[in-house]
Amino acid sequence: MGEIQVSQRPGEELVARGLGSCIGLALIDRQSGVAGMAHIVLPESAGSENEPGKFADTAVPALIAQMEKAGAVVRRLDAVLAGGARMFELGEMEIGARNAAAVKAGLARSGIKVRAAETGGNRGRTMRLTVGDFEVIIKEAGGEQVTLFDAAPAAKAKTRPVPSRAAAPLSANLRSAVART
């Protein structure tokens, strides 16, 4: 919770586990092969600076900045988000909805499009993103894994499930691309 992860190592998995009212935000720049994920806890930092990944207003820019350092370009980013559930019918629990709204507002400020989102409801979720094939998978508590977003190049076969084999040529391409630059 509150972490920011950035990777461009094909095959590496970024995970946000047990999202309740928290938001898992995945950002993908498939051209540079850089992916990032934040596990955002609350909508507003109220000036606090020591845990930028924890709050929507600071986490979105912090995640973008780390990804830019790794070679990503803002206008190419695709955003996917999940979480923001209302787990219990308790009076004060609007945090999930406020989190989702704050993350979307932060993305809009940076001109980043939300390609897929699964927010609200009353179930916990785990979000996984595999670097290289850029597939975002959501598992809801008590449910099956669902592919929420698949940013693989069009060349990749649309039929699922073929993750391991489809990932191999892609990561090879990425490695050679990196080698050329």
Added chain:
Amino acid sequence: VTPRYTELQLDALRELANIASGNAATSLSQMLGREVGLNVPRVLALPLADAVEACGNPDQATTSVVIPLDGDIEGVVLLLIDPAGADALCGLLGVEAGSEIAESALREIGNILGTSCLNALASMTGLHLEPCPPHLATDMLGAIVSSLALAQESSGELVLVMDSELEVANEPCSISFVLLPSDGGVTDLLTPLGLAEAA
């Protein structure tokens, strides 16, 4: 403002947790007709992420009974049971696991444990404490604990978790018994003991 607790305050909270969960263990034992063991409670004052981590694997499926507090302090009492333990409890109560009756049986267990815990806390502190109707959810552990901790509107950066483990004899059933008070709730618990200073 970050609440910081002194060793003395944490000891006092641990003692409160010990007596409250002891009372709850006695009630559970009477209800099930089994011995119920109780370990030494943990009292943790941790940043939210660490507090959630301390409760266990965040995507572990967990059955939870949540009892919001009403009265002089804000907070929740939370029972965390792994699904196999919840099934074992249902078996002991003679209801079919997973059925609607099982859900109300688990809620009732939550109600009884929560009430006996609150009675103990109330008699030690002189506070007026009552349980609200319990909520039942089987979900991911991290999602349950983080959402509840956030709902306590803890303004500070530390979350206080008072946690003890109840073990039902000869059954694969352990219940984690957690008290999550709000920031103000911690002060209210400590005030009657004369330990609210520096909280």
